[in-house]
Amino acid sequence: MNELELKYGCNPSQKPAKIFMRDGSELPVKVLNGRPGYINFLDALNSWQLVKELKAATGLPAAASFKHVSPAGAAVGKPLSDVDRQVYFVDPKAELSPIACAYIRARGADRLSSYGDWAALSDVCDAATARYLKNEVSDGVIAPGYTEEALAILKPKKKGGYNIVAIDPAYEPAPQETKDVYGVSFEQGHNNSKIGPELFQNIVTKNKDLPPEAVTDLIVALITLKYTQSNSVCYVKDGQAIGVGAGQQSRIHCTRLAGQKADNWYLRRHPKVLGLPFIDGIRRPDRDNAIDVYISDEYEDVLAEGAWQQTFKVKPEVLTREEKKAWIATQSGVTCGSDAFFPFGDNVERARKSGVAYIAEPGGSVRDDDVIDKADKYGMVMAFTGLRLFHH
Numbered sequence: 001m002n003e004l005e006l007k008y009g010c011n012p013s014q015k016p017a018k019i020f021m022r023d024g025s026e027l028p029v030k031v032l033n034g035r036p037g038y039i040n041f042l043d044a045l046n047s048w049q050l051v052k053e054l055k056a057a058t059g060l061p062a063a064a065s066f067k068h069v070s071p072a073g074a075a076v077g078k079p080l081s082d083v084d085r086q087v088y089f090v091d092p093k094a095e096l097s098p099i100a101c102a103y104i105r106a107r108g109a110d111r112l113s114s115y116g117d118w119a120a121l122s123d124v125c126d127a128a129t130a131r132y133l134k135n136e137v138s139d140g141v142i143a144p145g146y147t148e149e150a151l152a153i154l155k156p157k158k159k160g161g162y163n164i165v166a167i168d169p170a171y172e173p174a175p176q177e178t179k180d181v182y183g184v185s186f187e188q189g190h191n192n193s194k195i196g197p198e199l200f201q202n203i204v205t206k207n208k209d210l211p212p213e214a215v216t217d218l219i220v221a222l223i224t225l226k227y228t229q230s231n232s233v234c235y236v237k238d239g240q241a242i243g244v245g246a247g248q249q250s251r252i253h254c255t256r257l258a259g260q261k262a263d264n265w266y267l268r269r270h271p272k273v274l275g276l277p278f279i280d281g282i283r284r285p286d287r288d289n290a291i292d293v294y295i296s297d298e299y300e301d302v303l304a305e306g307a308w309q310q311t312f313k314v315k316p317e318v319l320t321r322e323e324k325k326a327w328i329a330t331q332s333g334v335t336c337g338s339d340a341f342f343p344f345g346d347n348v349e350r351a352r353k354s355g356v357a358y359i360a361e362p363g364g365s366v367r368d369d370d371v372i373d374k375a376d377k378y379g380m381v382m383a384f385t386g387l388r389l390f391h392h
Helices: 038-058 082-087 098-108 127-134 148-154 212-226 251-267 284-294 321-328 346-352 368-377
Strands: 003-006 017-020 029-033 062-067 070-076 117-121 138-143 163-167 176-181 184-189 232-237 240-246 334-338 356-361 381-384
Touching: 017 038, 029 038, 029 148, 038 062, 038 070, 038 117, 038 138, 038 163, 038 212, 062 098, 070 098, 070 212, 082 098, 098 117, 098 127, 098 240, 127 148, 212 232, 212 240, 212 334, 212 356, 232 251, 240 251, 251 321, 251 334, 251 346, 334 346, 346 356, 346 368, 368 381
Parallel strands: 117 138, 138 163, 334 356, 356 381
Antiparallel strands: 003 017, 029 163, 062 070, 062 117, 070 240, 176 184, 232 240, 232 334
């Protein structure tokens, strides 16, 4: 099969719609369940590239959680700690495979944004991963294969309509890619830029101590950015994207957005948040939304009289601004990647507030000296990669 008819395009008014191979060859994907749409396939094919490259670069299973053609999160399959299991709502006794850990961590970057996500797995989807996916609000999943047990778990999801897509892991795209905009055809070479440790040789700061775990995190950051709508900035810790700022017109807004998400990720580990007394049987999306509001400046929306009773058994104490600031100040060892150069040192200043110690960006700004000075001021390590990663 070299084409597949879709229900509609980006919007219901955009018909007809399909995916197809211009050269007449077979599609590299096969729908095993459901009926994926236009945006589903945009998410599926972008997210697959991300996890495929991430596994090739790190040697670890990788997963991504995509929304609107950008990752809400991405991660490699490192084991979950007890706190991770609590924060990501995983059964303490559940046996988890590396690929299951990868997806749980990818979705855990920003659970609110991952609501209704598209999941991507670098490895065969096993039962452990399927069991976690089954209980999350998700539109679909792409992987190189599925065990029979995993398919049996996932096929009944969404009343039998859950989208399950298999992709040929050996498929390689044509060297030239095209797309049409307003009737005009665009063509460019496929982005085959390799992202690995060699990119971080040009360390421009006084501090040049870049440990192996930071190199891995920078690889995760840059590969994530390669498939994130530009402008984009990504914060990573321990092989997990913890804040992605996508599609902003201003670089500092990307850095702030990604930093705020990284702060929220860390705040969800605050003892007051871990101890929130949720009512029995609360829906997972309601619980995630309540946590997001509780740690924000809008906390009164869930703590007001008449509101808290719908979510909590007893009214929680406020997590004060001072407590949040003090907690975030303990965050450390975070890496930060940018898909283009930092034009001003304010990006470094903002990144520092979220515990960033390592930065990778292309360099090339007329104010590179100012950016380097800011990094030196805080003892950061910064590498100029010379590689821009715009994605549109």
